[in-house]
Amino acid sequence: MNVKTFFNKTYMQKKVVPFIFSLARLLLLIGISYMILIPLFTKLSLLFMESGDLKDFSVKWIPKHFTLENLRVALFTMDYWPALIRTIAFCLLIAFLQIAVTTISAYGFARNKSRVKNFLFVLVLASLLIPPQTYIVTLYTQFQYFDILGIVSLINGEGINIIDTIWTFVALAATGMGIRSGLYIYIEKQTFSALPYELEEAAKVDGAGMIRTFWSIMLPNIIPTMVMCFILSFIWHWNDTLYTGYFHSQVGTLANVFSKLQHSVSDYLGGWETRTGAEAQLLLSVGGLLCVLPLVLLFISVQRFFVQGVERSGLVG
């Protein structure tokens, strides 16, 4: 290519300018991605460092004294493997329940609109708007004397205390009031509304009842959205410390264990002041990494479905 063709106007417009633009875009995206991933990278490099390396300013990324001691201590103090299995089981169960119930309610809201329903839907949105911290104390008392429409009192004399049991979460998720349930109801309602009404009418003409229409006609159509909501719910339950802290501090999800790491680490190291801050810093980093790494790996392995759900959800409709 000679200089003349390079400075040719159409060539500039067609090839050079877009190339510069895409290069700039790529650089910008890489730069911001780098900022997002920095906490992960630093923690990954701290994973193998000795406490001496932290004070050594010539060490930036690659540790001079490679060690697995931090990992061993963190695994031990966090009681890691049982906690990991507990967390996965807890998140799967609660997220599944939450999405099942919110889908059913979303369908109820999307079809056969009436004034009462609109009012109820406003309440659902309100449950999303009012910060849970405002009423979590009184919600707590609700669980201290838990009762299902007076049935429990009839048998037991008074409501039962379900605080510090998994039932608090089951109760919240099964009634569409779990962590950000309102958001999923909203998203799924939008998706249901975007589906053509003729689909349902045809089913009705063919003699399908309401539940059958829901199960075999509507549900298959919104599975991508459900999967997306499920993944979001899984992530938010994984990272939750507010609800678990109040209602079931013994559940011992990883986020919970991590937020209490301070105590377990200082127990392990035997008194905080006698030790250097460097060791604590290392253990905190490793603990945090161990807390989020499984989640990130799980997300990457299912991101295909997540993207699919994003593309097909009828959020704009």
Add this chain to the structure above:
Amino acid sequence: MKKANVSKLSLSLKNKDILKSYVFLIPVIYGLFFFFLIPVIKSFLFSVSDVSSGPEGYGIHLSGFSSYNQIFNVDTVYREMVVKALLEVLAKTPLIIIFSFFIASMLNQNFKGKTVFRVIFFMPVMLEILSLKTNTLEKNMGVFSNYKNSGAEGATVSFVSQFSDWMTGAGISTEISEQVVSLVNQVYSIIGLSAIQILILLIAMQSISPSLYEAATVEGATGWESFWKITFPMVSPMILTCIIYTIIDSFTSGANAVMERIYSTAFEKLQFSVSAAMGWFYFAVIALLLGVVAFIFTKFVFRYDE
């Protein structure tokens, strides 16, 4: 539904369908009533009464608005905290919205590796706990901050401090340079808080029908024009959703000082009524802000059906 029930004994087909569809709402009606309305009303009652908790439960005696008086006139720290939180949200929300709109429109383009970037930009949702908890843990444990200077994070910190030195050297007053430095420091948090907004806007942009762009290109519109005349108006309802999401998210995040205060007042000082009053005052502020924002923006939002 009740009216229809009373006035006609034999329901019309439509009303029957409506009635039947309530079957789907049974769980959520139960939840709304027992796990939302009752706690919310109770918490309001708490805020206007004197709560004494004993071994056999708690007793409440209505005592007017003394708790509100407490947080307005006696304990002025809380009032200042709320104002500070409000100002911070007001400053951050436009930045978050602009940033996420910018990123979403870039991720919406077709290029190699876009999936990788889409995953990375969603990452902050998962990494939230790292930034949230590590800071509090470090504070509690008194970890020396200079250990933070290891690695790349340290490099950014030193860059910022050099920048502020340079600004002082250039004769810019320290107040302004402090403002700029705090803004630069907030870049991290803005990127971290934008993940869901980017997702929402990306969904919105993907669902715009390509035929609109085709028609525009045929008519001779440039990319710049079709961006402002098609993409922006079509996405604008979702921008409102994003603004509302951002406001709620930043007001209720666990990192918020007000939230910590409400928590500690209830569970460390055991002043339940004051804590409830704090929560209600805070909610009133949020609701007011949301109302104003929704009122202003619904005027500008473009609706496709109209």
